[in-house]
Amino acid sequence: xKFAVLAGVVGLxxxxxxxxxxxxxxTPETFAGIGDAATxxxxxxxxxxxxxxxxxxxxxxxxGDRPHQGELGRSHQPPVERGPDGRGVTAMxxxxxxxxxxxxxxxxxxxxxxxxxxxxxxxxxxxLGEICAQIKDQARNGGRSLDALARHIGGDTLVGxxxxxxxxxxPAPGTQKEAGALxxxxxxTGAVCPK
Amino acid sequence: MTTVRMKINGRxxxxxxxxxxxxxxxxxxxxxxxxxxxxxxxxxxCLSCAVxxxxxxxxxHTSPTCIVPAASFNGKSIRTVEGHATNGELTALQRSxxxxxxxxCGYCTAGFLNEGQVLLERLAKTPVARDDLxxxxxxxxxxxxxxxxxxxxxHEAVRDVVLADPGRYLT
Numbered sequence: 001x002k003f004a005v006l007a008g009v010v011g012l013x014x015x016x017x018x019x020x021x022x023x024x025x026x027t028p029e030t031f032a033g034i035g036d037a038a039t040x041x042x043x044x045x046x047x048x049x050x051x052x053x054x055x056x057x058x059x060x061x062x063x064g065d066r067p068h069q070g071e072l073g074r075s076h077q078p079p080v081e082r083g084p085d086g087r088g089v090t091a092m093x094x095x096x097x098x099x100x101x102x103x104x105x106x107x108x109x110x111x112x113x114x115x116x117x118x119x120x121x122x123x124x125x126x127x128l129g130e131i132c133a134q135i136k137d138q139a140r141n142g143g144r145s146l147d148a149l150a151r152h153i154g155g156d157t158l159v160g161x162x163x164x165x166x167x168x169x170x171p172a173p174g175t176q177k178e179a180g181a182l183x184x185x186x187x188x189t190g191a192v193c194p195k
Numbered sequence: 196m197t198t199v200r201m202k203i204n205g206r207x208x209x210x211x212x213x214x215x216x217x218x219x220x221x222x223x224x225x226x227x228x229x230x231x232x233x234x235x236x237x238x239x240x241c242l243s244c245a246v247x248x249x250x251x252x253x254x255x256h257t258s259p260t261c262i263v264p265a266a267s268f269n270g271k272s273i274r275t276v277e278g279h280a281t282n283g284e285l286t287a288l289q290r291s292x293x294x295x296x297x298x299x300c301g302y303c304t305a306g307f308l309n310e311g312q313v314l315l316e317r318l319a320k321t322p323v324a325r326d327d328l329x330x331x332x333x334x335x336x337x338x339x340x341x342x343x344x345x346x347x348x349x350h351e352a353v354r355d356v357v358l359a360d361p362g363r364y365l366t
Contacts, residue, residue: 078240078338090317091310091335096258097239099267105216106262108239 022050025174028185041189048182049128049194051153052135054172056162061117063124071170073124086116102166109166113158118142132193146187154180197266203229204278213265219258220244222265223275231276233302237261241340245306247274247313254320255313257306276305279312287356288312295352299343306339311353318357318364325365328357 026047034040051057059068065082066075083089088096098114120140123131135141135149144152153159154176162172172179186192200209203223213222223229223246235243239262249255249272279286288311291297298304314335323331332353336346357364 077238078242089334089337091257091313092338093256096256097262099263103216103262103264105218105264106237106239108262 023170023173025050025178025182027178028181031185037189038192041186041192042194044182044186044189045132045192046128046194048153048179048186049131050173051162051179052123052131053128054162056165056169056172057159058124060115061122061124063122065116065119067116068124082116082119086118087114102164104167107166107168109161109169111158111161128194136191136193146191150180150183150187153183197269199266199269201268201270202272203227204274215264215266217265219246219260219263219265219268222268223260229275229277231305232260233305234261235302235340239263240338241303242306242310242338243303243340245309245339247309248272249274255316257310257313274309274312276308279308286312287359288315288353291352291356292349295348295355297344297348297352303339303341303343307336307341307349310335310339311349311356314353315356315364322364322366325361328354328365332357 028044031040031043031047034043055068055071055073059070059073059076062068066080068074069076078092080092080094081089083093087094094114094116097108099108099110100112101110102108103110121134121142123134126134136146138144141149160176163174163176165171196212197215198210198212200207200211202208208227211226213226217226220232220234223232224234232246233243235241239259242257242259244259244261245257246260247255248258248268255274279289285293288308292304292308298307314332318331329350332350336349336353341349
């Protein structure tokens with residue numbers, strides 16, 4: 001009896017601290033059973049939303065001018081700022097610490113293009129519908145067409161870092177190829193945004 | 196393993212082979228015995244470990260060494276705290292740090308000295324208005340942590356070097 005209670009307490013504690021994010025992405029074929037194209041399109045974007053709202057993406061697409069870190073979106077330490085070009089202020093440029101590749105002994109992620117996404121591409125705290133409208137809006141997505149957006153999500157190497165983030169960081173769900181497939185399927189079904 | 200060559204305080208080092216996971220801080224302190232650069236937080240936050248990197252375009256910037264691999268410094272020219280004085284003669288900034296009693300335990304001092312020196316060299320190339328000086332100094336030292344001094348005397352020490360030669364550093 002005592003053991004059962006203890007196990008329950010431990011399980012409850014574990015549950016409180018556990019992360020319920022999925023580590024996988026459904027394939028576009030999974031949504032074939034949704035007959036209405038618009039509904040299917042919105043569902044595909046909702047699946048893609050697992051990637052877009054993952055900390056690997058949101059940490060550098062913040063609402064403000066400071067990136068986040070970790071799984072809980074804590075403030076980046078040291079407290080760096082966007083700077084004039086998204087790569088930090090004069091005395092604390094992103095590439096000073098973030099090298100061309102992850103440096104696991106220092107727990108520092110890396111990529112040669114490491115920087116904050118432009119301010120207009122910040123989607124921290126937004127709903128999936130708002131994020132969808134934002135990434136379709138060429139005034140807010142770097143002038144990208146839908147096809148260019150597909151290439152960005154499915155092929156950009158900085159985006160691809162999210163699936164190889166280095167020691168201590170959980171990868172984005174699925175693979176970049178799977179995310180790219182979802183984007184293309186979403187576009188092919190009319191690029192409808194979830195409500 | 197990576198073979199590296201670099202210039203440190205004007206002296207060429209290498210070629211020497213280093214493990215890819217060797218931090219620059221360990222390379223300086225353990226391999227080269229240059230222990231003036233400290234290991235503070237090990238997370239790139241306190242900047243006690245910062246050294247000066249002299250870029251090919253004539254500018255300089257500081258870099259932490261605790262979270263950056265030694266291999267990434269291959270081909271670079273750096274200055275550590277050991278490289279400031281010449282033949283035992285202290286720089287104006289070093290003398291100002293002493294005159295202002297700017298440091299106490301000294302653990303953060305190398306980082307502050309390197310950052311202050313980079314700031315002075317930047318101001319010599321791109322002077323600022325007197326009204327902008329306080330914020331310029333504060334921005335330069337932003338990120339350097341000190342547990343002893345409260346930062347004020349570091350700030351004043353740099354400021355007074357600037358004010359002693361306004362024609363060089365101020366518009």
